[in-house]
Amino acid sequence: MLRWLTRSLHRKLTFVLVIATMVPVILLGMVSYHTASTITEEKAKLTGVNTLRQVNAIIETMVLDVENMSVFLIGQQEVQSYLTRERSGASEYLRMIGFLTNLAFSKPYISDIRIIPFNGNAELTNTTILQSTLFQQVDTDPQFWKNNTKWWSPPLTTVTSSGIKQTVSLVRPIRDMNTFKTIGMLSIGIDTAVIAQRLRDAAVDGAVMLVQDAQGRTIAASSTSITPSFVKIVTDKMTNSHETERLNSVGEGEDNQVVITAPVPIVPWDAYLAIPHHTFSAQNRYVLQLTAIAVVLAVVIMACAVGYFVRQVTKPLIRLARHLPAVSLERAYRPLPVESEDEIGTLISSYNLLNENIRQLTEQVKQNEAAKIEADLQALQAQIQPHFLYNTLSSVQWMAWMSSNDQIANMVGALGDFLRFSLNRGMQMCTVQQELEHIRNYLYxxxxxxxxxxxxxxxxxxxxxxxxxxxxxxxxxxxxxxxxxxxxxxxxxxxxxxxxxxxxxxxxxxxxxxxxxxxxxxxxxxxxxxxxxxxxxxxxxxxxxxxxxxxxxxxxxxxxxxxxxxxxxxxxxxxxxxxxxxxxxxxxxxxxxxxxxxxxxxxxxxxxxxx
Incomplete structure (x- = not known):
């Protein structure tokens, strides 16, 4: 590379000037790119914090609705009557089921409402529960419910008549309004698929959102392809202090993420937003592309200007340097124009004179060689005349017949006919029959x-x-x-x-x-x-x-x-x-x-x- 550069004055001048003018432009482009990337990252982090706050507000609304609904059901007169009366009729049971169904239908995120009486009456629910482990995990210690008026379950799988659902439920005891004795249990389940849909709607492109409870169990996530290892990477470096919003960078290489976490009000949950680093540049790609285009245009314009200036200075020398190696006996001579009267003009005039002498000598040599080849051909044609060749073959054929060797005679005769047709008195055309006879002589x-x-x-x-x-x-x-x-x-x-x-x-x-x-x-x-x-x-x-x-x-x-x-x-x-x-x-x-x-x-x- 160095040798290629130093062998041309044009290339050396171009290289020096291009480096001198382009380095500042490239440095400016790098600084601009770094600044734009930093601004983009800060904007993405701020957008992420706002998104997390909006999601927490949505989840808080759901939780408040569920808690208000639970307070309403605990104090509802018909619910109190159904739980305190030892025997209830079928009409009252059906009325209570219809009431719970309408109540659950009013909120799309309500999966199920269950009321379990302690007086032996049938369980009330808005849907048929085929399989659930909720009340197997509820603490049965009375002292626990004396100190805790409500309890949020971990995410559980519930099988109902409408299908399999992943739910998280609010569980609280129902007490008699007069004696304050516990007369039943109430659970209201939230469909985590609805929470996941809210997360998907709020998540920015490329980002992942998830909600976990205090024990680190995932309640809902914006993507179904999230693996436990990814959750561990996202939550490992984040503290569990359920107080303020936090921001940190986790992972390395392609897994590098900016993780923002914030507590969900009212419930002991945390919401996480993981933004891959590569999305920062994508969100502000227009600014980065504009900067890159500006730098490239500046580099191209400067390179063209430098190239034009250097070429104008070295143009006569370049023309002469290109034509000197092209001097050849096989190439047509083309004189170079003399555009100046300085040393370069004198050098070009000498080059033109030298080329003219070479051209004249070349023409003379070609004429001599052509005359020699023509003489040799004429001598060869004189030695091999067609009639001489035909007569010789006829003599060989006659000698073969004299020796009673018909096969040799016929072969020599076929060869003579073959050669005679090939010459054909200089004619290019023949009949199809002549061509066929020629083929038969060859095949024989x-x-x-x-x-x-x-x-x-x-x-x-x-x-x-x-x-x-x-x-x-x-x-x-x-x-x-x-x-x-x-x-x-x-x-x-x-x-x-x-x-x-x-x-x-x-x-x-x-x-x-x-x-x-x-x-x-x-x-x-x-x-x-x-x-x-x-x-x-x-x-x-x-x-x-x-x-x-x-x-x-x-x-x-x-x-x-x-x-x-x-x-x-x-x-x-x-x-x-x-x-x-x-x-x-x-x-x-x-x-x-x-x-x-x-x-x-x-x-x-x-x-x-x-x-």
Missing amino acids: IQSIRYPDRFTVETYFPDELMGNQMLKLLLQPLVENSIIHGLLKTKADQRGLLTIEAETPEPGWIRLRVCDNGVGMTEMELHALRERLAHYRFDDKAALHAPVGQDTSGCSAQMKPLGGYGLYNVQKRLLLHYGERAQLHVDSKQGAGTVITLYLMSNWTESQLNAS
């Missing part, structure tokens, strides 16, 4: 070289034989099927090669080469199709590049072996027929490969050359 030579390795079937309609097509399209496909498909199977397995032609629609020919060789895996087939797609008309320079030159981006390992292959067939199709012509490959491992050509029929030589 391969059948002698690889006896009993494959069988060939051809299907060419007679009406297609006179149609014109680009020559040497099928032979590379047949060669590909034999070498890469059939010959890679087991030696004792005889393959089948099928070559067929058809007219799918007027003016078009579809040629298909099928084999039952080893085929390709899906990955190999996908890679082959991807490489063939490089030869589309997206890069026309690639279509006109010499054979063997890599213009498609494919590496040498990705290209086919030999002068002709699937890639060169694809290239010739697109070059002469355009994008309407198609080459498609289908293959399945172990089942073989199908190569399909789709091209226009009856194209003339002039049309082909014009394309």
Whole structure:
């Protein structure tokens, strides 16, 4: 990094100026962020205290309603009469049940009202109590009730006819208004689900609220997913002095919480509010984002200003430094403009003069090399004349016949016909019949070289034989099927090669080469199709590049072996027929490969050359 910085005057100046101007801005942003975070935390704590006070007021209202209701029931004349009379009728019992039901229905948080007489009369309740452990936990010592006129139970599960409920109940004795003798017990249960709903309504985003009794038992919580370990973390560091509001930070890392606790008036309960630290920044995110945006904008503006200033100073040097390494024999010469008459202008003028000399020498070398290559080609063509080659092969064929070796004679004759068609007097077009004969000569030579390795079937309609097509399209496909498909199977397995032609629609020919060789895996087939797609008309320079030159981006390992292959067939199709012509490959491992050509029929030589 240091070396990269020190090797450029532009980078060194930019770095120094950027550091000098941006450090104060970044420091200012950090201070602003810290200040905003502190203000946000204080606001969140104040909001939490107010929320806790509101919740305590709601719970206090519920508790006062329950206590007032209990005082009303204890002094109610009909309740006193029912508890003091030894026997009560069914009508009086039903009237008392209806009275308690209406009373409980008036307050949605009342779960149940129970009156237990000591005179043997039936228990009064607004709902059917199926299971409850409330009075199993009530202190039966008379001295206890002499000193305590009321008692709040811990949270208990009560099973009623309307379902299972979690309740906390106020229990107090009922005394005769005349003799002050205890004549029964009264309990009024508060549904803790209602308290939990009030906590959920009041809790701020991300915060958790809960209410506990003096023994640390959870009465209600704003979330059902609160675990005992979380409750322990929240309440561990908070004192149990039931007097004032308290605030503390508990937990570490992601569990860091600000816990606010306050006593619930009238009852020995405490309310807790746990606010995660990460919610502080979320509550005041707009201020923090505004600060960050302002700092970023200031940094960007300063960086752009510094970059522009330094670039204007070092621009001539940068231009010269970039063009000096670019001097190459393969690149076109482009002179640099001389914008000043100082030392830099003189240096650029010298650079332009040097480049011009190099350009002239390069052109001279290229002309000499081109003349040499042309002379070599002419010498090679003089040595290998087509007629000389054909006459030589005819002589070899005649000698084979003289030696009664018909197989060699036929093979040499097929080779001669094969080469003669390949040259075709310089013509690019041939008939379908000529292309088929060319394929048969090739297959005859391969059948002698690889006896009993494959069988060939051809299907060419007679009406297609006179149609014109680009020559040497099928032979590379047949060669590909034999070498890469059939010959890679087991030696004792005889393959089948099928070559067929058809007219799918007027003016078009579809040629298909099928084999039952080893085929390709899906990955190999996908890679082959991807490489063939490089030869589309997206890069026309690639279509006109010499054979063997890599213009498609494919590496040498990705290209086919030999002068002709699937890639060169694809290239010739697109070059002469355009994008309407198609080459498609289908293959399945172990089942073989199908190569399909789709091209226009009856194209003339002039049309082909014009394309």
